[in-house]
Amino acid sequence: MNLSLPFHVADGMIAGHRPMERHLRDVAAAFADQAAAANLAADNPLLYYVTMIDEHNGVGALHYALGVLLPGKVGAEYYMTKGHLHAWRPAAEVYIGLAGQGMMLLEHAETGECSTAPLAANTVVYVPGHMAHRTVNTGSEPLVYWGILSSDAGHDYGAVGERNFRQVVVEVDGQPVVMERADFLARLEAQR
Numbered sequence: 001m002n003l004s005l006p007f008h009v010a011d012g013m014i015a016g017h018r019p020m021e022r023h024l025r026d027v028a029a030a031f032a033d034q035a036a037a038a039n040l041a042a043d044n045p046l047l048y049y050v051t052m053i054d055e056h057n058g059v060g061a062l063h064y065a066l067g068v069l070l071p072g073k074v075g076a077e078y079y080m081t082k083g084h085l086h087a088w089r090p091a092a093e094v095y096i097g098l099a100g101q102g103m104m105l106l107e108h109a110e111t112g113e114c115s116t117a118p119l120a121a122n123t124v125v126y127v128p129g130h131m132a133h134r135t136v137n138t139g140s141e142p143l144v145y146w147g148i149l150s151s152d153a154g155h156d157y158g159a160v161g162e163r164n165f166r167q168v169v170v171e172v173d174g175q176p177v178v179m180e181r182a183d184f185l186a187r188l189e190a191q192r
């Protein structure tokens, strides 16, 4: 059992572990601008990779994961993770930013209440239970972070996949702006 693992902030790699990769086609359905996503589908760029350390299990144990979300956009929408709820809804999580500039979108599973939190180097974010969470890179460098949570939390991608998040993070005049998805879709429609 490894109690200590060397990792590298620069590339977000953990010695001896292979990350899980997510390319555009894995995440395309989450982006609001489906025409922009379709345009990038052939290139299928790498959006993010996550190394999950889940070897410690049982009551009181923790899982932890090192995530690297690359900079880029699909249309005006910044690269982001698929987002998820925890299968055990009350399970909270702590994110620790190591490098880069971004934010987290949070949305309560039952009430639909939305909030955002900055996630960047030297920033820690507490994700309460029952909150769907998605990481967004609004900067020009990779966003690198740890996520630490109960080994019992589990991941539920299905609920977020069906409903998506109500808010999007898009570039407007060179700046990241949080916007209602419906309003962004209306803007896109008006531009066509």
Ligand SMILES: [Fe+2]
Pocket (backbone or CB within 6 Å): 084, 085, 086, 093, 133, 147, 149
């Ligand atoms: Fe999580």
